[in-house]
Amino acid sequence: MTNNHNNTNGRVHGKVALVTGGAKGIGRASARLLAAQGAHVLISDLDVAAGEALAAEIGPAATFIRHDASSESDWRDVMVHLREHHGRLDILLNNAGILLHANIEDATLQDWHKVMRVNADSVFIGCREGIALMKQTGGSIINLSSIAALAGRDDYVAYSASKGAVAALSRSVAALCRRRKYRIRCNTLHPDGVLTDMTRGSFPQGLDPTRMTIDSDPMNRMCLPEDVAASVLFLASDESRAINGVELRIDSGQMIMSI
Template sequence: MMTQNHHNPNGRVCGKVALVTGGAKGIGAASVRMLAAEGAQVLISDLDVEAGQALAAQIGPSASFIRHDVSSEEQWRQVIDQVRERYARLDILVNNAGILIGGSIEQTTLADWHKMMRVNADSVFLGCRESLGLMKERGGSIINLSSIAALAARDDYLAYSASKGAVAALSRSVAAFCRRRKYRIRCNTLHPDGVLTDMTRGGFPEGVDPNRLTIDSDPMNRMCLPEDVAASVLFLASDESRAINGVELRIDSGQMVMSI
């Protein structure tokens, strides 16, 4: 039997409406659970219908699922129209959907480059642009998932790093635009390092237990859990972070500050 999350009427995002892309699994699902548990109505956007519907059923009335190709301009417009019709507001947008394709500058094909940009960067551009009209009357928080790869060099993930770098630059521009026009819409980026999700677990060599590579096992490790990222999503979504705008928050267990 599915168990429902308890909806907190006094939660940190009580009364807010949130849209989480790539919300069916991994960081997205952890964010959906936390936002719903803290009082938000959450719309789960994903291409994985089975996982998305199962998560919505598990959470209960405070969550619903919509199939959504985030690289499609038309589908973005349809999703925002549905949010407007159902809730008449959007307070939180979490642009989390993304893919990971490895490859150096010598290995990356143009097709891979285009695919990475379409899913990881175009989707964030479309989400921000299409959401502004619904968010600007009341204000809100846009949280875009970038990566530590946008800030530090990864020679083996060229297109991925570039796509996440585009997300960071785009987000700064959105933050400046909204502030100059006094929209009260904040836009920030999260930059995780290693996160144990379905997408990353498949990349470990055979015989390696990913769970032994987390900061729970050793603080020098770089892997964290989806809930560690979701906690930052919740903070940026809440009014507790109302003075934080245009920042790049690293979730890397201190990896970037290590000189050796």
């Protein structure tokens, strides 16, 4: 697939986007869609091979940079790259994250710190650095949270807490940017289940995860990365210019079900 980077009719035409954890899953689908809709996308990830392959696939509308999203020094390098090559940042998708299966009785403090560092610290640093570059021209920050931030998941205690931190942080960022008149919006996306390489590993051996998607049964909860990317595009575009500080659930209606 090659995207048309000269798409002058695209919904994010001329915008510069940074997608962390952009080499796979939701990040990959979002990078493809943003580029197809006219943005230049900087894909950041620790997986150099996958990131470079995706940038090559997309074409001139994308570049790749190696990036540990939990590292302050790596964030500084990414910001230097954006300033030198684009002079601006319009869209920041804080997508990098990990999943760790453990409940409150089984999880170690090391587990907790690892998940928090990748899932929450990275968003804190990203928002801080992103605002510094965005505040002159405005922009949209989109943070990947989870339905686990809103509902109780006994089997993913550190993950749930990290995503709750992302949601609370995002509300604070949205409020500050509005109060200071930066024209920067900050919203969170809360998927319930997304069929990615990361989530495939959580399924019991022998179970085909594609049978758990809404494509096979509307009562199922899992969607595809492209479903989340569609919401990323909306929040990244000027169509959502009045939407700030919201928590958008992408859960196929799971949260409203009482049985």
